[in-house]
Amino acid sequence: MLGFVLPAFSSAPTETLMRSALLHMWPNLIAYFMSFSVIGIMWHNHHTLFRPVRTIDRRTVFYNLMLLAVTAFIPFATSLLGTYPAMRPTTFLYGLTLTMSATAYNVMLNHLVASRAFDPEVSEDAIRGTVFAYRVGWITYPAAMAIALIAPVVSFALYLAITIFYLIPRGVDTDAGARTR
Numbered sequence: 001m002l003g004f005v006l007p008a009f010s011s012a013p014t015e016t017l018m019r020s021a022l023l024h025m026w027p028n029l030i031a032y033f034m035s036f037s038v039i040g041i042m043w044h045n046h047h048t049l050f051r052p053v054r055t056i057d058r059r060t061v062f063y064n065l066m067l068l069a070v071t072a073f074i075p076f077a078t079s080l081l082g083t084y085p086a087m088r089p090t091t092f093l094y095g096l097t098l099t100m101s102a103t104a105y106n107v108m109l110n111h112l113v114a115s116r117a118f119d120p121e122v123s124e125d126a127i128r129g130t131v132f133a134y135r136v137g138w139i140t141y142p143a144a145m146a147i148a149l150i151a152p153v154v155s156f157a158l159y160l161a162i163t164i165f166y167l168i169p170r171g172v173d174t175d176a177g178a179r180t181r
Helices: 015-023 026-050 058-083 088-114 124-148 152-165
Strands: none
Touching (some): 026 058
8 A cells, every 4th residue: 555554552542652653654654755756757757758659559558558567566565665664575575566667667668769659859869868767777676676685774775766866857858849748
């Protein structure tokens, strides 16, 4: 679940008990904002990636469905990460989820480039910048996932750093020559 669940109490808690319970939820809060940002960035990237696309075929739709399947799994992985942020299996699963997301994006982008689906006015530099930005996730998410097997908290921090990296527009995401559809 991409959200918060208050701890269950057998009776009405005292303010001290409630404050303590809420303070123990800080990993959930960080995981929530990180994953909300990841999904928001994915939504934005998807929108900006397809803005200059002139043709969409069945393979593109299939790759979009792969991306949707992985995106729908992010809340589950986030819930585990927020609840157990220092455990190797949860940080590994979160990284695996984001690696699969990066894979879906890269497969879809490779297809769009190979099939020349972009409008002719999209420059080769913009396409190269987009490919570069997408490759960063494809490399860094598996690296952070591997680190989860040794140092889960470091892995968690790397996921945050990768999220921050993707807040900076690159390639077709720079809004150069943006137009509405």
